[in-house]
Amino acid sequence: MRGRPRDPDLPARVLDAALAEYARSGWAGFTMHAVAGRAGVGKSSMYLRWPTKEQLLVDAIDAYTRPLVVDHDTGSLRGDVLALASSLLAHFLDPMGWVTVRIAVDAAVESVDLGGFHERIVTKHNDAAQRIVDRAIGRGELPAGVDGRPLLEGLFGGVLLHTLALPPSEHAAARTDLAAHVTPLVDLLLRGVGPAATPAVG
Amino acid sequence: MRGRPRDPDLPARVLDAALAEYARSGWAGFTMHAVAGRAGVGKSSMYLRWPTKEQLLVDAIDAYTRPLVVDHDTGSLRGDVLALASSLLAHFLDPMGWVTVRIAVDAAVESVDLGGFHERIVTKHNDAAQRIVDRAIGRGELPAGVDGRPLLEGLFGGVLLHTLALPPSEHAAARTDLAAHVTPLVDLLLRGVGPAATPAVG
Amino acid sequence: MRGRPRDPDLPARVLDAALAEYARSGWAGFTMHAVAGRAGVGKSSMYLRWPTKEQLLVDAIDAYTRPLVVDHDTGSLRGDVLALASSLLAHFLDPMGWVTVRIAVDAAVESVDLGGFHERIVTKHNDAAQRIVDRAIGRGELPAGVDGRPLLEGLFGGVLLHTLALPPSEHAAARTDLAAHVTPLVDLLLRGVGPAATPAVG
Amino acid sequence: MRGRPRDPDLPARVLDAALAEYARSGWAGFTMHAVAGRAGVGKSSMYLRWPTKEQLLVDAIDAYTRPLVVDHDTGSLRGDVLALASSLLAHFLDPMGWVTVRIAVDAAVESVDLGGFHERIVTKHNDAAQRIVDRAIGRGELPAGVDGRPLLEGLFGGVLLHTLALPPSEHAAARTDLAAHVTPLVDLLLRGVGPAATPAVG
DNA sequence: AGCTAATCGAGACGGTACGTCGTGTCTTTTC
DNA sequence: GAAAAGACACGACGTACCGTCTCGATTAGCT
Numbered sequence: 001m002r003g004r005p006r007d008p009d010l011p012a013r014v015l016d017a018a019l020a021e022y023a024r025s026g027w028a029g030f031t032m033h034a035v036a037g038r039a040g041v042g043k044s045s046m047y048l049r050w051p052t053k054e055q056l057l058v059d060a061i062d063a064y065t066r067p068l069v070v071d072h073d074t075g076s077l078r079g080d081v082l083a084l085a086s087s088l089l090a091h092f093l094d095p096m097g098w099v100t101v102r103i104a105v106d107a108a109v110e111s112v113d114l115g116g117f118h119e120r121i122v123t124k125h126n127d128a129a130q131r132i133v134d135r136a137i138g139r140g141e142l143p144a145g146v147d148g149r150p151l152l153e154g155l156f157g158g159v160l161l162h163t164l165a166l167p168p169s170e171h172a173a174a175r176t177d178l179a180a181h182v183t184p185l186v187d188l189l190l191r192g193v194g195p196a197a198t199p200a201v202g
Numbered sequence: 203m204r205g206r207p208r209d210p211d212l213p214a215r216v217l218d219a220a221l222a223e224y225a226r227s228g229w230a231g232f233t234m235h236a237v238a239g240r241a242g243v244g245k246s247s248m249y250l251r252w253p254t255k256e257q258l259l260v261d262a263i264d265a266y267t268r269p270l271v272v273d274h275d276t277g278s279l280r281g282d283v284l285a286l287a288s289s290l291l292a293h294f295l296d297p298m299g300w301v302t303v304r305i306a307v308d309a310a311v312e313s314v315d316l317g318g319f320h321e322r323i324v325t326k327h328n329d330a331a332q333r334i335v336d337r338a339i340g341r342g343e344l345p346a347g348v349d350g351r352p353l354l355e356g357l358f359g360g361v362l363l364h365t366l367a368l369p370p371s372e373h374a375a376a377r378t379d380l381a382a383h384v385t386p387l388v389d390l391l392l393r394g395v396g397p398a399a400t401p402a403v404g
Numbered sequence: 405m406r407g408r409p410r411d412p413d414l415p416a417r418v419l420d421a422a423l424a425e426y427a428r429s430g431w432a433g434f435t436m437h438a439v440a441g442r443a444g445v446g447k448s449s450m451y452l453r454w455p456t457k458e459q460l461l462v463d464a465i466d467a468y469t470r471p472l473v474v475d476h477d478t479g480s481l482r483g484d485v486l487a488l489a490s491s492l493l494a495h496f497l498d499p500m501g502w503v504t505v506r507i508a509v510d511a512a513v514e515s516v517d518l519g520g521f522h523e524r525i526v527t528k529h530n531d532a533a534q535r536i537v538d539r540a541i542g543r544g545e546l547p548a549g550v551d552g553r554p555l556l557e558g559l560f561g562g563v564l565l566h567t568l569a570l571p572p573s574e575h576a577a578a579r580t581d582l583a584a585h586v587t588p589l590v591d592l593l594l595r596g597v598g599p600a601a602t603p604a605v606g
Numbered sequence: 607m608r609g610r611p612r613d614p615d616l617p618a619r620v621l622d623a624a625l626a627e628y629a630r631s632g633w634a635g636f637t638m639h640a641v642a643g644r645a646g647v648g649k650s651s652m653y654l655r656w657p658t659k660e661q662l663l664v665d666a667i668d669a670y671t672r673p674l675v676v677d678h679d680t681g682s683l684r685g686d687v688l689a690l691a692s693s694l695l696a697h698f699l700d701p702m703g704w705v706t707v708r709i710a711v712d713a714a715v716e717s718v719d720l721g722g723f724h725e726r727i728v729t730k731h732n733d734a735a736q737r738i739v740d741r742a743i744g745r746g747e748l749p750a751g752v753d754g755r756p757l758l759e760g761l762f763g764g765v766l767l768h769t770l771a772l773p774p775s776e777h778a779a780a781r782t783d784l785a786a787h788v789t790p791l792v793d794l795l796l797r798g799v800g801p802a803a804t805p806a807v808g
Numbered sequence: 809a810g811c812t813a814a815t816c817g818a819g820a821c822g823g824t825a826c827g828t829c830g831t832g833t834c835t836t837t838t839c
Numbered sequence: 840g841a842a843a844a845g846a847c848a849c850g851a852c853g854t855a856c857c858g859t860c861t862c863g864a865t866t867a868g869c870t
Contacts, residue, residue, distance in 0.1 A: 004839065004841040031830060042843045047832065126367065150360070150386040153367070157359020158352070165328065165355070184352040192394035205819030206861045212821090233851060244822040249853070407814025408866045414816090435856060446817045451858070530771065554764070554790040557771070561763025562756070569732065569759070588756040596798035609845030610835040616847090637825065648848040653827070811870075821860065827852105834847070839840105 013039045014046055018060040030057070061100055071128050077136035078190060081151075084132065085159055085182035092163040093175050101160065126152060151189055158185045208250075213261075215241040216248055220262040229304075232259070273330050279338035280392060283353075286334065287361055287384035294365040295377050303362065328354060353391055360387045417443045418450055422464040431506070434461070465504055475532050481540035482594060485555075488536065489563055489586035496567040497579050505564065530556060555593055562589045612654075617665075619645040620652055624666040636663070667706055677734050683742035684796060687757075690738065691765055691788035698769040699781050707766065732758060757795055764791045 017039035022030050032053060036043045050056035074080050091097035126149070133148035159182060166174060174181050219241035224232050234255060238245045252258035276282050293299035328351070335350035361384060368376060376383050421443035426434050436457060440447045454460035478484050495501035530553070537552035563586060570578060578585050623645035628636050638659060642649045656662035680686050697703035732755070739754035765788060772780060780787050 006841065010842090032832080033830070036843095040843085042845085043832080044834085044844090045842065048841085051832095053831085147386070149367075150390045153360040153363040153387055154356040154390060157361070157363035158355040159359070160362070161355040161359035165351075184349070185355055188352045188356060188394035189390065190394070192390035192392070204817065204863065206821075207863095208820065234853080235851070238822085242822080244820095244824095245853080246823085246855085247821060250820075253853095255852085406812065406868050408816070409868095410815065436858080437856070440817095444817085446815095446819085447858080448818090448860085449816065452815080457857090551790070553771075554794045557764040557767040557791055558760040558794060561765070561767035562759040563763070564766070565759040565763035569755075588753070589759055592756045592760060592798035593794065594798070596794035596796070608837055608843065610847075611837095612846065638827080639825070642848090646848085648846095648850090649827080650829080650849085651847060654846075657827095659826090809870100812868090814865105814867085816863105816865065818862085818864105819860100820862095821858105823857080824855105825857105826855080829850105829852080831849080831851105832847105834845100836844085836846095837842100838844100839842070 007045075010039075010041060010045060011049060014041055014049075014056070015060045015063050017041075018056055019064055022057060022060070032056075071131060073135060077132070077139070077141045078186070080132045080135065081155065081186050081190065082179060082182065084129070085155055085186050086178040088156060088159040089163065089178050089182055090175065092160060093171050125156065129155070151192075154189050154192075155185070158189070209247075212241075212243060212247060213251060216243055216251075216258070217262045217265050219243075220258055221266055224259065224262070234258075267326075273333060275337060279334070279341070279343045280388070282334045282337065283357065283388050283392065284381060284384065286330070287357055287388050288380040290358060290361040291365065291380050291384055292377065294362060295373050327358065331357070356391050356394075357387070360391070411449075414443075414445060414449060415453060418445055418453075418460070419464045419467050421445075422460055423468055426461060426464070436460075475535060477539060481536070481543070481545045482590070484536045484539065485559065485590050485594065486583060486586065488533070489559055489590050490582040492560060492563040493567065493582050493586055494579065496564060497575050529560065533559070558593050558596075559589070562593070613651075616645075616647060616651060617655060620647055620655075620662070621666045621669050623647075624662055625670055628663065628666070638662075671706055671730075677737060679741060683738070683745070683747045684792070686738045686741065687761065687792050687796065688785060688788065690734070691761055691792050692784040694762060694765040695769065695784050695788055696781065698766060699777050731762065735761070760795050760798075761791070764795070 014035065017035045018030075021035050021038060030053070032043055032046060035041075035056070036046055046056065050059065072080075072083060074083055092101075129152035130148040133142065133146060133151065136142045137144050137146065162181060162185065163174075216237065219237045220232075223237050223240060232255065234245055234248060237258070238248055248258065252261065274282075274285060276285055294303070331354035332350040335344065335348055335353065338344045339346050339348065364383060364387065365376075418439065421439045422434075425439050425442060434457070436447055436450060439460070440450055450460065454463065476484075476487060478487055496505075533556035534552040537546065537550060537555065540546045541548050541550065566585060566589065567578075620641065623641045624636075627641050627644060636659065638649055638652060641662070642652055652662065656665065678686075678689060680689055698707075735758035736754040739748065739752060739757065742748045743750050743752065768787060768791065769780075
């Protein structure tokens with residue numbers, strides 16, 4: 001291989017700049033020119049790696065989201081689910097967190113798969129949820145063979161909708177008491193999963 | 203009021219054209235010029251009513267979504283919820299249906315209220331859900347004072363996430379058997395709401 | 405004739421407003437909307453009288469130019485010509501005076517006759533010049549049958565070009581000493597017309 | 607200097623296209639879009655070089671006018687002046703020639719200097735005229751120190767006014783006998799400059 | 809006095825050009 | 840041969856103006 005080697009730092013610089021630009025101005029105003037400028041990079045170098053703007057943003061989101069999935073064993077199903085729900089709520093209350101959803105929705109509307117979004121973003125969360133259910137089965141909290149997907153859908157989607165329906169003026173307050181916002185939904189779902197999983201209905 | 207009155211048919215023509223253009227080419231290729239041309243209208247007349255492209259699309263979606271909310275009394279809570287969930291699933295499986303969600307997400311990310319999106323789209327669905335719960339209370343299926351919101355969040359969000367997680371290749375199949383896709387989630391949620399609301403766990 | 409009679413003041417108001425707008429912003433920025441607004445008149449009332457913007461402006465110029473032609477007998481050909489030349493120079497040093505020329509040039513370029521520009525503006529000045537020559541013939545300063553047109557062309561055009569070549573920074577100074585600017589040209593032309601018409605060449 | 611260099615052929619292509627478009631449809635219908643299309647050029651590349659439509663046209667005129675100044679030594683002052691006057695008349699009888707004057711008048715009215723009009727168009731003709739006078743002084747046809755400017759003003763302006771006063775219907779005829787139209791003016795002016803410069807008055 | 813009809817102001821209408829900006833490609837020099 | 844810089848062709852944006860049109864409100868002359 002001859003010639004100048006590819007700059008190994010370049011992708012990281014571009015991805016950071018992409019997130020920063022996206023956070024600053026949303027999809028409108030997310031321009032390749034601005035990203036290139038902020039990263040101190042030529043546009044051609046970006047198009048060499050990411051064929052479209054969307055691909056670039058998906059990569060940036062992926063890099064940002066990677067350490068976000070909560071997969072910590074709290075010792076009980078309710079504890080795990082509450083922790084996951086709180087983490088999701090915190091995620092959605094952060095403007096950056098919405099990007100994941102926005103990209104997913106865009107992918108669904110355009111009915112094109114933006115650079116393997118499903119495998120890389122959706123599956124990642126699905127797996128985390130199934131691990132929580134499997135741990136609960138191991139503890140005897142749930143019968144074997146329970147399908148974790150409806151629970152995940154209700155949980156993930158419920159938190160999403162809750163945030164969506166929350167007026168922006170209450171976002172700050174919600175960030176200080178995450179559990180209060182998710183507990184009703186969590187308990188509703190856990191009562192549905194199995195009688196042992198939740199305190200008795202008052 | 204003096205001067206020539208505004209053409210009362212014009213908004214309808216423009217809204218129809220906007221939906222048609224959006225359906226044909228998605229957000230990319232959704233041009234004010236094209237909408238104006240299809241509607242047989244000058245761009246100025248459009249900007250006189252809708253300050254931005256987004257506002258126009260929100261209005262078009264609203265007009266399209268209006269007859270979509272299912273609010274039919276099937277005689278039982280489970281029947282009502284199943285009908286609502288099926289309707290939502292059908293809505294999300296239609297590419298046009300996603301636009302509602304996309305706009306909502308955009309509104310959340312930009313943290314600006316795109317033309318009263320909350321009042322006009324979100325509230326509309328919230329109210330429909332609460333009416334279902336109130337009917338169930340009237341029938342004695344649920345105790346008085348039950349809050350419908352967690353149910354709605356789980357239901358709406360769950361169906362949303364279900365569709366989002368569904369690979370595009372399975373969309374056609376899902377459209378032919380809506381109930382099969384939503385029943386697990388519906389039953390999970392109804393078990394959580396109250397013991398009388400659902401058949402015993404098999 | 406039935407129906408409401410046309411407002412007799414309206415043309416005057418519109419013509420004044422047209423000149424004011426033209427003086428303020430030139431041809432660019434000379435909008436029918438602005439003229440109508442300044443005159444307190446509806447656009448339809450203007451289009452009822454003037455089919456095009458150009459026609460309106462020609463009429464406005466004509467009304468403004470009418471009292472401008474100097475046709476005063478000073479007792480000698482040189483005096484008459486100097487007076488005419490000074491008046492022309494003053495006219496061209498006034499920004500409004502240029503409008504006449506601008507319209508004439510526009511008419512020439514478009515090679516359409518903007519509402520009888522020739523008969524109404526050009527002829528008017530031609531006639532004034534010929535009267536000066538005729539008076540000089542009557543006094544015996546010029547032989548009978550002399551054609552006044554080359555004199556007029558050289559005079560009118562010469563003053564025009566002199567102003568055109570004058571840097572804007574010297575316009576104010578020129579206005580205070582009109583004769584000094586036109587004397588060289590006037591004497592050049594009068595020496596050409598006939599020996600008796602001018603003092604001996606130094 | 608880094609980055610892709612500007613295409614050196616582009617200005618020429620655009621200037622040619624601008625003239626062609628102007629000749630085809632006049633100022634109305636002189637569209638940046640149309641010029642760009644004819645030149646096979648993006649609008650942005652045009653705005654990169656010419657901030658306004660007017661500037662572009664001035665440049666195009668300048669490029670067109672450059673080879674127009676006649677500065678050929680015919681051996682006599684009368685021959686030189688007749689040649690210059692005929693050339694000017696031909697210039698003004700060509701619709702394109704008027705553009706020079708139009709731009710000059712616009713520059714005077716707006717009292718802004720449209721892209722250095724004075725230095726580039728006016729001075730160019732002034733210098734040519736002074737060279738003619740200097741050659742005549744060299745031949746002994748004129749006394750030393752004669753100022754060429756009044757002659758130029760009378761000549762240039764006289765031809766201009768002559769064309770302006772000529773009804774469009776006679777333009778074609780004038781083009782076939784340029785000398786007949788300019789001779790009266792030329793002789794008038796030359797008699798004024800000096801006795802040796804012209805044949806005796808008939 | 810009531811009717812009829814032309815004109816008035818206002819301003820919305822379908823078009824079209826403007827000048828700006830973003831895209832994704834291409835062409836240089838520099839490393 | 841990859842990097843940055845930035846010019847390139849293209850096309851949509853939202854604004855402004857055109858000349859036409861449709862209103863309700865005058866303001867006469869004619870019955």
